[in-house]
Amino acid sequence: METDLYPIKRVLFKVLVLPFYLRMSLFYFLIVYFGFGLLHPEQIPFFHTSLVLGIFQDSRVYSIMVLVWILYDIRFFFYVQKALKKPENEFLLCLAPCFNKNSLFLSFLISVFWACLPFTLYLFFTVYQGFTHGFWFASGFFLGIHFLVQYLMAYVLSHNYGELFVRNNWLVGITLWVLNRKKSPFSAFLYYLFLNRKFMLLITKIISLALLFFSLTITKIWVFDEKVPVLFLIIAMVIHYSLVKEIFYFDSKWQEYLRNVPYSLSRRYWEMVGKMVILFLPEIILFLVFPVSKLGYFMIPECILIGLGTLFLYYTFSLMQKFFMNKNAGPVFFLFILEFVLNLYSLWIWMGILAWISSIILYFTHYYSFEGKAEKSEFEWE
């Protein structure tokens, strides 16, 4: 039997929750793959129990994990804001005020609950482990803050339908002011990268940093194996896959424009290098602060060489997609191969130098190939 709530609930689910899951499907896949797929089934319970206990035992990691959970919750809020501005959802914004406030609140609360369900389920496991091991306050706080954020989101959405932020809002005002300011060619990409998709990439960055911090602080494997910090850097690059792809996309457009600007070839290359360094600066600092400095400063140039060299190599391979590097499988395949070679032969510094040199050669090759095509095109027109 249909209740008053049913039509609103159903429409909100189909309009907001379902597309949200589709949008986040790759993210879920990666989380499930790394969290469950790489482990032997017998190891999974032990691994996750240790992981959870590690969270509770270190206040810094605990704070970061709480932040990650909140960010995920808020991600849905931002998604709803964006969704409500879409032309096909105008009817929702227009009709929402016609509903009873309580029904609307309850419907939004249910939608928020559905959208946050995967994280909520893992949180239940975390809290259960926390309670059974005596972390009463930390577990309760974690659970409480998660549901409080969900409650507040549902409240704001049901009372303002996102209009609080969509219309006449200082946050939107500031964002527009920032976006409308004149940008230097170099900073334009940072705006594009972090603000273009409703802060999604920025949030991805924060989550990846949090995971990296967590890995380095809790596991401390690097104390036993010096290769681990470099492997973590490679994992960070895999996590940053979408960011690097965005830079690639941005650059492929940017280069078409730059052809008309009197920039030297080396300046273009170093601009690209600069972008990558800025993008991975937090990770680099993290490595310098944590394992590398503790293992010995001799590791620093090796880490930077290998990490950035790999990144540039991947980037230039992306530019040349006609190579064996294809759109999606390529980068992961490449990084795993590199990881394998590194582990097998311990060719640290040589691999780094090789990757760096290869990236320069490939970049220049791509550039000349691009110019060649352009000239050919002009010739045909004549």
Next chain:
Amino acid sequence: MQGALLEIRNLVKEYGEISILDIPSFSIAKGFYLIQGENGAGKTTFLKILAGILPYRGDIILAPIGSEKLNRIAYRKAVNFAEAEPIYPDFLTGNDLLSFFERAKGPNFRSRELSNALGVPEYSGKTLKTYSSGMLKKLSLVLSWFGNPRLLLLDESLITLDKESIAIFLELLIKWFKEDEHLLILFSTHQVINFDESILSGIFKVENKTLNRI
């Protein structure tokens, strides 16, 4: 104007720095009005503002509800809008939208009658991504009759409809307009329709960012 049902005061609509509409004052009584104007003149923007979809500066007053900004809930319940090119989320079915609008605005026998006359029940169980533009248009027209509208905004309501559906819709529209003593219809169209003079209360043209009576 005496007995004005809709009154507009200092309405200004801008997109960035571009001014689209600037209507110092405007008022009309109950009736059936055509809204005309060239492409890009601002007809749809004007109707969307009246529907409460687009933000604006100024005030819109609908009798007896009052200001749109002060009585948003009552205003939106009293104003129905059928878009020129309706788009809705693909995942929904026609029935989802029908029950959603019915709960939001309240039931109305006219919606059911129009729905049956246009053959909407035959496909309303399917998801909207399978609809043609004509089917979507029919659904949008049905949705615009839910509740108890005092202001009905019809934006290019006849485009994409077949001849038979146009005849059915116009017949019911005129019949219901005659029956309803408090209904104001603003009908935007480019098509030449010979409405009976007893029905048509006036024609407005959107030009030079304002509304002029022809």
